[in-house]
Amino acid sequence: MKLVLVFLLGVVMTFGISAGEVGSDCTFKGKKLAGKVQFVTSFPDFKVQVVDSFPDLKVKKVTSFPSDCGQWQEVTSFPDFKVQIVTSFPDFKVKYVDSFPGVP
Incomplete structure (x- = not known):
């Protein structure tokens, strides 16, 4: 019984800590993660947490041609x-970079 509880606790902690996975084709939930983005406070397509390490996606802010x-x-x-x-419960995590954007 204790072993089952420890296993379940491990599963819950793993899913609670990790954010969603960005696909190798640079999509999340069927949307390509390149292009024109609007930052909003409500009704987003994605909730994103900005981190310094272990991002799901490296993002470079550009002024034109975000292809x-x-x-x-x-x-x-x-x-x-x-x-x-957001600061907690993101769909995925990003790190802002000056070069080499994309899936790490």
């Missing part, structure tokens, strides 16, 4: 997807 994986151009209207920055 490659991890390149985000911030806009205020007509976004490809909307992101809410």
Whole structure:
């Protein structure tokens, strides 16, 4: 009985700590993670936590042509997807970089 409880506790902690996985094709829930992004406080497509280590995606902020994986151009209207920055329970974690964006 104790072994089962320890196993279940381990499973719950693993799922609670880890965020969602970004696919190797740079998608999450069917949406490509490159393009024009709008940062919102409600009704996001994704909840994202900014971290310094172990990100699910490395993001480079660009001012034009955000076509490659991890390149985000911030806009205020007509976004490809909307992101809410959170400190807990993210869909996935990102790290801002100056070079080599994409899935680590």
